[in-house]
Amino acid sequence: MRRIVITSVAVLAVVLGIGSAVVATGGDSIVTKARVERSLPQVFSNIYLQQADLLGHTGLTAASLDATAMCDKGGPDHPDVGPGGDWICLMSWTDPNVPMPPEGYGKFELNIHSNGCYTASGSSKLLGYQTITDAKGDEVYNPAYEFDGCFDPNGDDAPTGHSFESVLSVLSTSVKPDPHGAATIQIGCGTGDGGCSGTVTATAGGKALGTVPFAMQEERTGELAFPTAFPAGTKEVTFTVEEDKGFGPTGPVTLPVLGG
């Protein structure tokens, strides 16, 4: 019994020693931004072609799709390396049957394991729901709704250089006057490269309410307050975004005034 206890303790000590040495040196993960950015478009292209086949879309090839991705783990402050369910990829591709949104890419969420295998799910707007109606009219499983992939742990790790701008959007659905009667709105900057910056100009019934600058990191929201109070009885306020960085709304955004 003593022999077993002593040996067990010795083995445990060795294991803990090795373990802490590994932790101290900082494990280098095989899951890197570059490998994910190379793997996802490759897997996606094959899966997308399967879906196109079901839908009866012809004339597509992996080359014609020309999918490219930019991936990010855990927001701007987190290094883009290591397994986890917080990987976001932005991917663009070309399919004449399904036009891209104005920003030119779709967003994918990835859960990546330490062995280099992952599950990806994309936007239903571009890829459809769990089942789709195929060319024969049957409801079938949609291969692109969610898909699995694996990449080579020793694969090319040179940066791909792909980057996409964040989507800048007005998050508020109505305008709330602050105690002084001035308009405030919330804006959000999505996943992307370099964050968002620019100005927002507000007008209410022809009256300028002022121009407010903004600058924020990706995956952040911000609140903008306009200096001039809008006239009593205003029903709507129109906001025009002029962005330096980020991909803003394509036209002015008009929001109703709360209690207006």
Place this chain on the structure above:
Amino acid sequence: MTAHLAEPIAADARAASRRRPALGVLRWEVRKLVAQWRTRSVLLAGAIAPVVVVFVMRGQSRPPKDSLFGRYALDNGFALALLILGFASQWVLPLLTAIVAGDIFASEDQQGTWKTVLTRSASRSRLFGAKVVAALGFAVLTLAVVAVSTTAASVLVVGHQPLTGLTGQVIPSSAALRLVSESWLSMLPATLGFTCLAILLSVWSRNAAVGIAAPVVLGMVMQMVGSLGGVEAIRPFLLTTPYEAWHGLMTAPQFIGPMKEGLLTCGLWCVATLAAAFVLLRRRDITGG
């Protein structure tokens, strides 16, 4: 253990051991294994359990999407065979091999037969070699039984539709069968690694329960450590990592780097554990027990 074996067999083995002593000892070990219900039930379970699992899976309404190939497992036999492979590599294969390898030395302790077997003109190193070869051979046989049973049951019951691989590529049925077989074959190095580990634990603990349970528990610990983020530098040294090398077979283009690294890892584990087991056995004072 040996008492109930028929005399002609014993005479046969004695004759063999006179001709080629090492082979004779091995034959004894194999006969002892064959005579045990434990050995037979492992092989029987390895043949029947996959068939049961396949039928149960076919009755499911929701596919187990959390595991690789689970997404297509309910309507693709190849995917189901690979799903079961992924599951088997988590603890089933280490357990099946440890049931024999973890017991093969400890049983001599439990039955107090060390003196008997060693006075039968077999040296300790010869006996060690015979037991190791018997345990490794059993591991190969068990893996083959589980692999053939799983693949055959999955393909016959669920079907042999073209398979979606791990880069989204469509694999035609004929190629899929070959890749599934190769994937099962790739389970061999790590399974042999666990066999060696079980042998060491069997020699060291002199207790079959430790020899059988400890490799499974260690396997699960390695699995968990290997899936953690931040300590991934340890992954290449874990005995469970080679169990994942088959992923590279199912992609296009294939990658076999992890397979080669896995062979090296399992080889090192085997050499280290067997060497330790041999030293422990050589230095043991058996005259007392």
